Amino acid sequence: MKDDVKIRIRNLTKVFYQKGESITALDNVTLDILDGEFVCLVGPSGCGKTTLLRILADLEQPSAGTYEIAREKEDRPLQSMVFQERGVIPWLTVRDNVAFGLEMRKLPKKVVKERTDYYLAKTGLMAFADRFPKELSGGMKQRVGIARAFANDPEILLMDEPFAALDEQNKFILQEELLQIWAETRKTVLFITHSIDEALLLSDRILLMSAQPGRISEEIRVAAPRPRMMEAIRADPDVAEQFVRVLKHLQDEVQRSRG
Amino acid sequence: MALDHNPVAVERAEWKKRQMKERMKQLLTVSSPIFMLLLWEILSRTAVLDPRFFPPPTAILETFWNLAASGELLTHIGVSLYRIFGGFLLGVIPGVIIGLLMGLYSPIRHFVQPIVMAIMPIPTLALLPIIIILFGIGDFSKIVTIAGSVFFPVVINTAAGVMNIDPIHMDLAKNYGADSKDYFLKIAFPGALPVMLEGIQMGQAIALLTIVAAEMMGSVSGIGFLIWTSYKAFLLQEMYVGLILISFFGYLFSLLLRGLQRKILRWR
Numbered sequence: 001m002k003d004d005v006k007i008r009i010r011n012l013t014k015v016f017y018q019k020g021e022s023i024t025a026l027d028n029v030t031l032d033i034l035d036g037e038f039v040c041l042v043g044p045s046g047c048g049k050t051t052l053l054r055i056l057a058d059l060e061q062p063s064a065g066t067y068e069i070a071r072e073k074e075d076r077p078l079q080s081m082v083f084q085e086r087g088v089i090p091w092l093t094v095r096d097n098v099a100f101g102l103e104m105r106k107l108p109k110k111v112v113k114e115r116t117d118y119y120l121a122k123t124g125l126m127a128f129a130d131r132f133p134k135e136l137s138g139g140m141k142q143r144v145g146i147a148r149a150f151a152n153d154p155e156i157l158l159m160d161e162p163f164a165a166l167d168e169q170n171k172f173i174l175q176e177e178l179l180q181i182w183a184e185t186r187k188t189v190l191f192i193t194h195s196i197d198e199a200l201l202l203s204d205r206i207l208l209m210s211a212q213p214g215r216i217s218e219e220i221r222v223a224a225p226r227p228r229m230m231e232a233i234r235a236d237p238d239v240a241e242q243f244v245r246v247l248k249h250l251q252d253e254v255q256r257s258r259g
Numbered sequence: 260m261a262l263d264h265n266p267v268a269v270e271r272a273e274w275k276k277r278q279m280k281e282r283m284k285q286l287l288t289v290s291s292p293i294f295m296l297l298l299w300e301i302l303s304r305t306a307v308l309d310p311r312f313f314p315p316p317t318a319i320l321e322t323f324w325n326l327a328a329s330g331e332l333l334t335h336i337g338v339s340l341y342r343i344f345g346g347f348l349l350g351v352i353p354g355v356i357i358g359l360l361m362g363l364y365s366p367i368r369h370f371v372q373p374i375v376m377a378i379m380p381i382p383t384l385a386l387l388p389i390i391i392i393l394f395g396i397g398d399f400s401k402i403v404t405i406a407g408s409v410f411f412p413v414v415i416n417t418a419a420g421v422m423n424i425d426p427i428h429m430d431l432a433k434n435y436g437a438d439s440k441d442y443f444l445k446i447a448f449p450g451a452l453p454v455m456l457e458g459i460q461m462g463q464a465i466a467l468l469t470i471v472a473a474e475m476m477g478s479v480s481g482i483g484f485l486i487w488t489s490y491k492a493f494l495l496q497e498m499y500v501g502l503i504l505i506s507f508f509g510y511l512f513s514l515l516l517r518g519l520q521r522k523i524l525r526w527r
Contacts, residue, residue, distance in 0.1 A: 058434070059430050059433060079434075081431075083430070083431055086425055087427050087430075087431050089428055089431070090526050090527070091526045092526075100435055101436070103441075104435050104436045104438075105436060132525065132526040133526075134527065
């Protein structure tokens with residue numbers, strides 16, 4: 001990991017205003033994410049983590065503040081998002097879904113095919129390349145989303161709870177697969193999750209968010225060595241301690257929002 | 260009770276039972292129209308139903324052959340089909356285009372929607388006199404009448420189809436840098452297709468309902484004309500030939516469109 005800052009967020013604020021009422025979804029968030037870092041955003045529902053991700057994904061405009069994604073290569077897209085399961089387009093075949101970003105960028109056919117093939121093979125989707133998503137299981141659909149984002153070769157990857165809808169076993173498998181693919185490219189990742197286990201397995205750093213106003217209230221470094229496996233992470237006493245810390249934070253947050 | 264049953268054999272017997280049930284259902288579907296015709300035939304022959312108003316199907320079939328043999332029927336069918344297809348296309352094409360524009364651009368939707376909603380309840384047939392004044396009594400006035408009826412379900416369903424696309428697909432298109440042409444071709448159009456095709460299916464049914472009425476007024480040929488003149492001359496067998504033809508073509512077009520729908524929407 002190089003120590004260059006990849007994502008620089010300064011005083012980012014987002015207010016949603018409707019009929020005289022305003023909700024501060026993000027309050028003055030300042031944050032640096034380093035090049036090659038895997039960062040998970042964890043927080044209770046409605047804490048603004050999705051808003052932060054959507055602003056970085058250019059799907060939402062900040063009310064105030066700035067952010068900057070460092071560009072390494074001129075012809076690369078700044079960011080690509082792995083959406084939730086519904087993000088797989090049902091009327092495109094698996095291949096066309098994976099190639100979507102490359103096609104939109106009008107890259108030469110040969111390049112599109114090469115990169116699509118590479119990530120189809122990497123995610124075990126080659127046999128399903130010409131099928132429609134309806135024939136795929138939830139886990140397979142999510143592999144399509146991951147392959148699409150990696151094939152696009154962006155500067156950074158944004159992931160919006162990509163495994164939330166999967167069952168426990170599939171989740172473990174996909175998390176480890178994601179880590180393997182990620183290890184090859186070492187792209188900077190910002191990943192939203194509700195699952196503490198998931199955050200501890202995947203991230204270098206966990207950012208805990210609190211709700212209303214949405215702030216980053218704490219950060220936890222996960223020092224466990226890579227490559228990581230679920231068994232090792234579960235057995236690591238440091239990680240166990242961190243699990244409790246995150247859990248406490250989330251419980252306090254939920255209590256606070258009730259009181 | 261025998262306990263030494265082979266589990267596979269038990270399940271095979273169950274499976275056979277299910278197959279039987281499926282075949283039963285198919286048989287019911289096929290036999291229901293035959294049953295109705297048979298019942299009609301018997302009731303008419305035994306004069307329980309007045310055969311002057313409800314001539315037996317075999318008599319209608321005979322009239323059908325006679326009309327077909329004289330070549331008269333073919334002319335009527337040809338003229339009506341031409342008007343139906345013409346009117347259908349003239350209604351569907353602008354319906355799809357305007358519907359897509361309404362779905363894609365909200366200012367257009369807000370401007371056009373009230374106009375569509377206000378004109379929709381007026382039966383095109385009520386405008387027939389004006390249509391005849393404007394377009395004469397030839398084919399074109401029938402085509403316009405049908406187009407006017409077909410247009411509405413198509414335009415409404417097309418707009419609804421675009422607006423029902425999951426917002427996540429729009430986010431995805433934006434996030435992956437789709438320009439407006441790609442957005443239209445890869446997201447909006449294919450995403451709107453299922454609901455749009457439902458509207459086209461509805462439009463097809465309405466086209467057939469309209470043709471008969473449109474040809475009753477200011478017309479000298481077509482299936483509707485055949486029905487109307489036969490009725491006025493109390494040639495009820497001829498009238499029934501016309502009615503059955505409409506029913507036949509309606510069913511046929513429905514099947515064709517369903518087939519097309521299945522083919523286009525393989526991804527569903």
